[in-house]
Amino acid sequence: MIAKKMVSYVEGSSVIRAMFEEGKKLAKEFGPENVYDFSLGNPSVEPPVKVKEVIKSVLDNSSPNFVHGYMSNSGYEEVREAIANHLNKLHGTNFNMSNILMTVGAAGGLNVILKSLIDPGDEVMVIAPYFGEYNNYIANFDGVVVKVDPNPPTFQPNLADFEARITAKTKAVIVNTPNNPTGVIYSEETIKKMAEILVAKEKEFGTSIYLIADEPYRELAYDGAEVVYLTKYYHNTVVGYSYSKSLSLPGERIGYLVMPDELDDAENIKAAANVANRILGFVNAPSLMQLAVKDCLEEKTNVKAYDNNRKLLYDGLTSLGFECVKPEGAFYMWVKAPDGDDKAFAAKAKEFNLLVVPGSTFFGPGYVRIAYCVSEDMIKRSLPAFGKLAECYK
Numbered sequence: 180m181i182a183k184k185m186v187s188y189v190e191g192s193s194v195i196r197a198m199f200e201e202g203k204k205l206a207k208e209f210g211p212e213n214v215y216d217f218s219l220g221n222p223s224v225e226p227p228v229k230v231k232e233v234i235k236s237v238l239d240n241s242s243p244n245f246v247h248g249y250m251s252n253s254g255y256e257e258v259r260e261a262i263a264n265h266l267n268k269l270h271g272t273n274f275n276m277s278n279i280l281m282t283v284g285a286a287g288g289l290n291v292i293l294k295s296l297i298d299p300g301d302e303v304m305v306i307a308p309y310f311g312e313y314n315n316y317i318a319n320f321d322g323v324v325v326k327v328d329p330n331p332p333t334f335q336p337n338l339a340d341f342e343a344r345i346t347a348k349t350k351a352v353i354v355n356t357p358n359n360p361t362g363v364i365y366s367e368e369t370i371k372k373m374a375e376i377l378v379a380k381e382k383e384f385g386t387s388i389y390l391i392a393d394e395p396y397r398e399l400a401y402d403g404a405e406v407v408y409l410t411k412y413y414h415n416t417v418v419g420y421s422y423s424k425s426l427s428l429p430g431e432r433i434g435y436l437v438m439p440d441e442l443d444d445a446e447n448i449k450a451a452a453n454v455a456n457r458i459l460g461f462v463n464a465p466s467l468m469q470l471a472v473k474d475c476l477e478e479k480t481n482v483k484a485y486d487n488n489r490k491l492l493y494d495g496l497t498s499l500g501f502e503c504v505k506p507e508g509a510f511y512m513w514v515k516a517p518d519g520d521d522k523a524f525a526a527k528a529k530e531f532n533l534l535v536v537p538g539s540t541f542f543g544p545g546y547v548r549i550a551y552c553v554s555e556d557m558i559k560r561s562l563p564a565f566g567k568l569a570e571c572y573k
């Protein structure tokens with residue numbers, strides 16, 4: 180018998196698996212060129228060429244026992260120092276090696292910081308709609324998920340609801356900007372107001388409330404949109420970064436946490452995160468990838484390719500009469516279900532071989548998510564199918 184807690188996780192994950200299987204079935208039946216799978220956030224852009232060169236060079240020029248060995252649970256010191264310097268140059272911050280912990284992607288980082296902070300019953304706020312895995316990560320440590328209501332049509336955080344739901348038990352708030360699933364970037368004004376609310380609530384309750392900035396999409400911002408660096412706005416901010424999307428390396432599992440010295444109890448949190456990385460079973464982030472990203476800090480993914488897709492899809496869908504939130508970042512489009520029923524809309528879309536994810540999966544019903552990290556060609560080929568879908572709602 181599996182653990183009781185796992186039963187619902189397995190059931191939940193079979194929904195996603197069913198979608199994946201459905202895509203494969205449709206491809207067999209209609210030919211892969213006639214199936215338009217917009218369901219997954221797997222980057223379509225290849226990693227920069229330099230990544231491969233650096234990996235080869237690291238393997239050729241370093242001792243195998245160094246490249247493939249254990250190191251400090253927080254990561255190689257020279258890698259963490261290079262990242263701290265890089266962030267200081269970009270954001271005018273004052274980090275050093277001790278503030279950086281190399282992680283197994285953003286997912287690993289979130290689990291490490293939640294393990295470090297959360298006692299059973301502590302509340303962790305999430306801003307709907309949001310990446311559904313947060314629920315599982317919070318449940319791993321018996322935290323309680325507190326959802327902030329969605330805020331259409333801008334999908335900036337609903338600040339009144341945010342403020343109202345903070346309690347003496349609130350230990351952390353997870354924010355994700357640029358956002359999966361909406362593509363929205365939280366404005367500087369929003370972040371300033373959130374910080375003001377948090378400072379006031381910390382004072383009111385005499386507690387520390389940690390803001391966890393989940394930033395796998397930081398580099399994917401369009402039309403010059405600014406993605407502010409949250410540690411500069413609020414003292415109790417931990418940043419989780421990932422190279423999954425910024426260097427198209429999701430399978431390599433590499434990222435880092437930033438834990439500034441300004442955090443309440445900073446030294447203990449850094450020590451706890453180091454131990455959490457080990458005892459969660461990660462031990463350390465993948466060694467070869469740590470060394471690879473150190474020499475790729477200036478590398479950028481082909482944002483232009485995603486931007487082209489964004490424009491093509493946005494123009495195509497809006498001209499068909501669909502209401503879309505214009506994405507400012509990430510590679511997702513948030514599209515309103517014309518009759519408000521996102522599950523029925525996604526099911527109807529599937530009749531035209533269009534695979535999109537119902538917003539309910541992200542706790543944002545009434546919308547669907549379209550992941551446009553696909554080939555430009557597929558978007559072009561899919562538009563007639565979207566046209567037929569639009570006809571059904573006329």
Ligand code: PLP
Pocket residue numbers: 220283284285286287310355359393395420421422423429433434
């Ligand atoms: N956070 C968000 C919002 C994501 O969309 C994802 C992946 O899609 C992750 C975290 C996990 O990313 P990683 O591959 O870095 O673990």
